Amino acid sequence: RFFHLLLNPRLRRARALSMSWLVFSPALLLRLLCSSILTLLSRLRSYWTAAAAGPPGQRSEVTPTSVNYHFTRQCNYKCGFCFHTAKTSFVLPVEEAKRGLRLLREAGMEKINFSGGEPFLQDRGAFLGSLVQFCKQDLHLPSVSIVSNGSLIRESWFQKYGEFLDILAVSCDSFDEDTNQLIGRAQGRKSHLQNLYRIRSWCQQYRVAFKINSVVNAFNVDEDMSEHIVQLDPVRWKVFQCLLIDGENAGQSALREARRFVVSDRQFEDFLDRHSGVACLVPESNEKMRNSYLILDEYMRFLDCRGGGKQPSRSILDVGVKAAICFSGFDEKMFLRRGGKYVWSKADMKLDW
Numbered sequence: 001r002f003f004h005l006l007l008n009p010r011l012r013r014a015r016a017l018s019m020s021w022l023v024f025s026p027a028l029l030l031r032l033l034c035s036s037i038l039t040l041l042s043r044l045r046s047y048w049t050a051a052a053a054g055p056p057g058q059r060s061e062v063t064p065t066s067v068n069y070h071f072t073r074q075c076n077y078k079c080g081f082c083f084h085t086a087k088t089s090f091v092l093p094v095e096e097a098k099r100g101l102r103l104l105r106e107a108g109m110e111k112i113n114f115s116g117g118e119p120f121l122q123d124r125g126a127f128l129g130s131l132v133q134f135c136k137q138d139l140h141l142p143s144v145s146i147v148s149n150g151s152l153i154r155e156s157w158f159q160k161y162g163e164f165l166d167i168l169a170v171s172c173d174s175f176d177e178d179t180n181q182l183i184g185r186a187q188g189r190k191s192h193l194q195n196l197y198r199i200r201s202w203c204q205q206y207r208v209a210f211k212i213n214s215v216v217n218a219f220n221v222d223e224d225m226s227e228h229i230v231q232l233d234p235v236r237w238k239v240f241q242c243l244l245i246d247g248e249n250a251g252q253s254a255l256r257e258a259r260r261f262v263v264s265d266r267q268f269e270d271f272l273d274r275h276s277g278v279a280c281l282v283p284e285s286n287e288k289m290r291n292s293y294l295i296l297d298e299y300m301r302f303l304d305c306r307g308g309g310k311q312p313s314r315s316i317l318d319v320g321v322k323a324a325i326c327f328s329g330f331d332e333k334m335f336l337r338r339g340g341k342y343v344w345s346k347a348d349m350k351l352d353w
């Protein structure tokens with residue numbers, strides 16, 4: 001058998017091959033092990049990427065054109081229907097907030113709106129001012145705006161930061177001080193309306209577009225605000241229908257109980273009809289409002305309102321904008337339908353300053 005093997009070249013090669021398997025098997029085993037680990041890692045990576053891109057059916061490319069950053073939940077008012085209540089006292093360090101804003105800008109953001117809680121509460125407005133200046137000066141954002149209750153704004157803030165701000169919206173639900181007290185839109189007995197008129201004149205003086213936001217609710221639904229609104233002459237008067245949000249102003253874990261503030265669609269329509277002569281009125285029913293805002297909370301997590309509550313994504317600071325925005329529940333079509341894109345840069349507005 002030995003001579004037969006020695007003389008037959010085919011058998012010799014086969015034998016050599018089987019011997020090499022025996023000689024190099026530990027190395028081959030190692031190679032096999034490595035390649036299996038690499039395959040496993042690559043499969044895990046694709047799984048993670050798919051998971052980060054969001055649930056199937058929602059993996060569309062959403063651009064964060066217009067973002068609402070609620071950097072604080074703290075507020076000095078106590079509105080009974082508040083949609084964004086003081087569930088935490090957390091505020092990001094300013095440099096982290098700026099990092100997140102830069103990520104949003106790189107992802108296509110054109111407009112930022114700072115909101116709360118009350119955004120002028122943190123560091124007496126210095127935190128907000130620093131972000132406003134950063135967004136206009138460093139990020140060159142076409143539009144920088146704020147929604148505030150107006151009670152904590154000082155003229156010195158306008159002097160320092162007014163040039164970097166495009167629009168300031170002040171919330172006002174009634175031109176009757178007693179109604180504001182009933183709603184909770186007040187701090188003690190201080191006049192909400194005096195602040196409103198004062199801010200209007202500062203906006204004119206420091207060249208900031210002035211806007212008013214009102215929430216139609218059971219306490220103001222029969223009011224006629226036309227005269228005051230025309231007198232104040234805002235660039236936009238946003239009129240919202242009081243909205244219930246589970247965990248914020250409705251349900252067991254909520255800090256507010258807004259059911260007594262709710263008005264029907266019919267009542268909301270009547271309010272709009274009564275004010276149909278006010279040209280700057282922009283109505284927002286519950287249907288238009290619910291999913292048409294890109295909302296970032298104090299941790300820079302997108303909030304998905306589709307389930308009736310606010311479901312947070314992971315923070316854009318941890319997973320980036322693209323991975324987080326898939327969980328925002330944002331309805332881009334509704335955003336466009338409600339007129340979310342408008343002339344929002346003060347440089348493009350024909351304002352009578």
Ligand code: SF4
Nearest residue numbers: 075077079082117149
């Ligand atoms: S002003 Fe009223 S609605 Fe706005 S955050 Fe404060 S309590 Fe809420």
